[in-house]
Amino acid sequence: MSVRVRVRGIYTTSLTHLLLEAGHDVVQASDPIRERFDAGLPDEDHDVELATTDDRQGVGVEGDPTAVETMRSLLRDVGVDTLVWQEPAPTGAVFDGVVRETLGSGAVVDLGDGGEGFLPFRNATNHIGDDDAVRVQVTEAAPPWDDDRPLLDTELKAFAGLATLVAGQEGTRVDTRDDAAGRELAGMTDLLGAEVPEGWGVRWSHSATDASMDALDGALERAAERAAALDEVLGADVGDPGRLVAPTETAWCWFGRESRFALDEHRRAVTTTMPGHHRIKASHESASAGVDFAEALCEMDGDAAFPFGVVTRQFGxxxxxxxxxxxxxxxxxxxxxxxxxxxxxxxxxxxxxxxxxxxxxxxxxxxxxxxxxxxxxxxxxxxxxxxxxxxxxxxxxxxxxxxxxxxxxxxxxxxxxxxxxxxxxxxxxxxxxxxxxxxxxxxxxxxxxxxxxxxxxxxxxxxxxxxxxx
Incomplete structure (x- = not known):
């Protein structure tokens, strides 16, 4: 099954090559990626997103459950030391929970089979305290190797990439600083074929301002389907901790050293790539610019040894x-x-x-x-x-x-x-x-x-x- 994938972060070129070789579609590509690949990369909505984690150790996988499973299988084969885990509290999932502890800025919520999440006080509709029962949605999942808990909110949203539907919101909003583009997109929303369900408002992402009408219509239709799934829990009494509904799934992929070098080979098939490209970029945020500069200036021997001494003397x-x-x-x-x-x-x-x-x-x-x-x-x-x-x-x-x-x-x-x-x-x-x-x-x-x-x-x-x- 072909999947439409949006890719972001330091592994983008290598993963784009991997995805295209496997017969999938890479969408919403950045200008540098379009220049590197002699292939049509459409501005369509995505079924799943692969985004580099904040610590650059791997990627998060979020989207339609079937598409996430397809990506898990593909990524697992990158290298022998690639490890993949399913997230028990995926982004977009709704849980009933119980407040176990209140901290300075929010509450730790027991999600039952979803583990624990963190609900900032600013995201809570009412005052919350220890042992309070709450219905929450995961707005940002956290990698299992990270100290952070999944971020929660009491406002329910139907996430669908370019489009998000918000329960209880009226009208259409656009998250962009380009006021003219935002007004144009808001006006176009009524012309789309997909219907916004009653009781939900539309919130477009900035990327939507550059998307085609077909992409916008597909995103809004997908958001409406997910809102319908969330409608089942709106207004129901809060029960015991546990997952109620999950329109989307999340998985996490950690790349080991051999996997990073395997990704180097995918990138090398497309553009100049120094030995240890991804290993160096994963080591330090400031390393990315140095690697890009070196590759732009010099011819690279892909068979050369990884320059451990140079890298560690520069970054430690x-x-x-x-x-x-x-x-x-x-x-x-x-x-x-x-x-x-x-x-x-x-x-x-x-x-x-x-x-x-x-x-x-x-x-x-x-x-x-x-x-x-x-x-x-x-x-x-x-x-x-x-x-x-x-x-x-x-x-x-x-x-x-x-x-x-x-x-x-x-x-x-x-x-x-x-x-x-x-x-x-x-x-x-x-x-x-x-x-x-x-x-x-x-x-x-x-x-x-x-x-x-x-x-x-x-x-x-x-x-x-x-x-x-x-």
Whole structure:
């Protein structure tokens, strides 16, 4: 099934190439994308949008449920370390919820099977307090690796790309600073074939001012269909926490290092692309302009090695910097293992060592030894490697054990070392005994659909090689 896709962000060129090769239609393309592709890219409304996440680690996928599922399948095959998750609280979904906590600017709402969301006080129709029952809509979903909760509102809207219908609003509004274009679009709305349902007002996006009549009519018709689904819950009593209706779905795609380099190849088929293009752009917001400038001036050898030393010396991390260890989990969560100082750095080898002072209490996983005051952890990372070792020592410098984590290829970003943990690990105890752990958790992650069998088999092979080497 061909899907109409709107693409935005640092992965746009590569994803456009991927989508066109797969027989899908890319719509509402920017001028630079139109110039790069010798193909008709229409200004039609979209079935689904792929937008780079704020941290540039992946893309959010939002739109018609069938189209979102099609995109999930396509993106999952970008690279072996591409991970995709369905959002339990998708943008546009309506939930009944209960206020669990009020904060300075809003309330934390229990959404039942949708997890938790955040309702700003400015978005609440009435005063809200602890244990109040509320009916809310998700206006902005949040990636599972992000600390933010989905953003909620008590005003219901039917989102449809170019057009949004707002319950209880009268007339037509246009979100644009071009007053003349806004007035023209508002006047054209009555000429469209699609009918606005009673009790709903029209709100056009700025992009709608440049869209064709057919695109506007299609967007308004789609919004009307979604408003009809929302009409079912308007006026009904608030019940137990849980999802009531979801006219659209949301999914999240995280690109690992190998996936970013696979996307480089898609981009290279279209235009000049330096080695590690997406890896560099994902590392730091200011890197995008530098990459674009270099590619505009220089011929690029696509087979050249990724310039780890150049990139880290420009953006970090290097010796003396403080970095966090971002321990991703196969279910999408990100756990920060704390911060440490880069005590050794080798740009040519692509390695750096991070030392942390451990707080006392508890024990070290799988090693079975107590975590005591004065303990240190020295972790050596190599860019692109499928594992990394951490050596734990006591206050006297004596080794307490070594924990080798098997993970997706390591990426040494300026502020955070990133990877996704693949459960199975290998430990070496202080007495020299080697032990492999957590194979069962890896199997469970595959059974739950969190990891592909291909990625799991890679993790098992890496663990086997580490067992032999240690």
């Amino acid at each position: 991390p290097v010796e003396g910097d403080t970095v966090r260890i971002g321990h991703g989990k196969p279910d999408g969560r990100l756990i920060l293992l704390g911060s440490g100082e880069v005590v050794d750095y080798d740009g040519a080898e692509g390695t750096l060592s991070v030392e942390r002072t451990m707080s006392p209490g508890g024990s070290y996983d799988a090693l079975g030894v107590s975590r005591e005051s004065g303990d240190t952890a020295l972790t050596k990372f190599r860019e692109g490697r499928w594992w990394y070792p951490t050596v734990y020592r006591n206050s006297e410098g004596e080794r307490k054990g070594t924990y080798v984590n098997v993970c997706t290829p390591v990426e040494c970003f300026p502020e955070t070392i990133r990877y996704v943990d693949l459960h199975v690990d290998v430990v070496k105890h202080a007495d020299g005994r080697v032990e492999r752990v957590d194979d069962d958790e890896l199997d469970e992650a595959v059974a739950a659909g969190e990891l592909s069998e291909e990625l799991a088999e890679k993790a098992r092979n890496v663990a086997t090689a580490l067992e032999r080497a240690l």
